[in-house]
Amino acid sequence: xxxxxxxxxxxxxxxxxxxxxxxxxxxxxxxxxxxxxxxxxxxxxxxxxxxxxxxxxxxxxxxx
Amino acid sequence: xxxxxxxxxxxxxxxxxxxxxxxxxxxxxxxxxxxxxxxxxxxxxxxxxxxxxxxxxxxxxxxxxxxxxxxxxxxxxxxxxxxxxxxxxxxxxxxxxxxxxxxxxxxxxxxxxxxxxxxxxxxxxxxxxxxxxxxxxxxxxxxxxxxxxxxxxxxxxxxxxxxxxxxxxxxxxxxxxxxxxxxxxxxxxxxxxxxxxxxxxxxxxxxxxxxxxxxxxxxxxxxxxxxxxxxxxxxxxxxxxxxxxxx
Numbered sequence: 001x002x003x004x005x006x007x008x009x010x011x012x013x014x015x016x017x018x019x020x021x022x023x024x025x026x027x028x029x030x031x032x033x034x035x036x037x038x039x040x041x042x043x044x045x046x047x048x049x050x051x052x053x054x055x056x057x058x059x060x061x062x063x064x
Numbered sequence: 065x066x067x068x069x070x071x072x073x074x075x076x077x078x079x080x081x082x083x084x085x086x087x088x089x090x091x092x093x094x095x096x097x098x099x100x101x102x103x104x105x106x107x108x109x110x111x112x113x114x115x116x117x118x119x120x121x122x123x124x125x126x127x128x129x130x131x132x133x134x135x136x137x138x139x140x141x142x143x144x145x146x147x148x149x150x151x152x153x154x155x156x157x158x159x160x161x162x163x164x165x166x167x168x169x170x171x172x173x174x175x176x177x178x179x180x181x182x183x184x185x186x187x188x189x190x191x192x193x194x195x196x197x198x199x200x201x202x203x204x205x206x207x208x209x210x211x212x213x214x215x216x217x218x219x220x221x222x223x224x225x226x227x228x229x230x231x232x233x234x235x236x237x238x239x240x241x242x243x244x245x246x247x248x249x250x251x252x253x254x255x256x257x258x259x260x261x262x263x264x265x266x267x268x269x270x271x272x273x274x275x276x277x278x279x280x281x282x283x284x285x286x287x288x289x290x291x292x293x294x295x296x297x298x299x300x301x302x303x304x305x306x307x308x309x310x311x
Contacts, residue, residue: 001120002128002180003179006282011210011211012282013131013133013283015178016175016177019177057119060119064119
């Protein structure tokens with residue numbers, strides 16, 4: 001649905017970086033690894049939070 | 065009160081690495097645990113929903129609001145104190161943590177850009193939330209520290225020439241090494257001792273009772289405030305014990 005606010009494992013706040021990550025890597029041209037490094041998301045547990053996320057609000061909202 | 069020998073390696077507002085000497089492993093772990101479980105922070109705990117026509121249930125919105133870190137100046141609150149915050153966003157828009165309006169200037173969202181919920185046309189989110197001052201022991205959302213750890217300081221010592229026909233395997237070290245009193249983070253030589261000492265044989269051993277702490281906070285307070293508050297809770301506990309065993 002919405003991006004998780006924090007990393008499930010360590011608790012770092014990752015939600016605030018989602019929109020930039022999405023623009024630059026998930027839907028953009030840049031290398032996701034380089035973008036994550038640039039955003040300061042270093043640990044594998046936090047990186048998977050963004051890499052594996054999919055926004056579903058647009059998919060769900062018509063059935064509200 | 066004894067003094068600790070503390071030396072900073074990296075120092076930032078939210079992330080720092082520092083070396084502490086002459087502490088036992090038990091004490092080092094005590095400080096780590098105190099940083100996670102005993103330092104209280106403000107966090108949204110109860111939510112009164114006025115209107116929620118978004119695609120998420122009230123409970124899910126409540127959970128997300130609870131996880132948003134709120135700035136908490138140390139020493140200003142008692143356990144159980146509450147501060148009220150309000151959020152009112154009309155779609156089409158995204159409700160962000162920065163839209164939270166606080167009744168107390170000291171308690172503000174530490175990060176402004178955390179998306180709470182994406183609102184479509186005619187959807188609205190209006191809530192009133194109570195932030196409570198409590199410890200990480202009560203709920204992980206009250207933890208001020210994130211992924212805090214420590215490891216032994218390692219001493220690197222050149223013991224001779226590298227054997228001409230030695231295996232060409234990497235010699236990986238992590239953390240911080242001490243070389244003749246100089247502190248070198250292992251990332252400086254890409255974690256491989258061969259990069260720093262190309263033609264020497266190096267012996268690496270742990271320095272007893274010297275620990276390098278890696279501390280990161282969620283923004284509710286600075287690293288310095290977190291560490292000092294954690295050490296204070298240890299002193300408080302020792303005092304409590306002393307009082308309890310007195311006749």
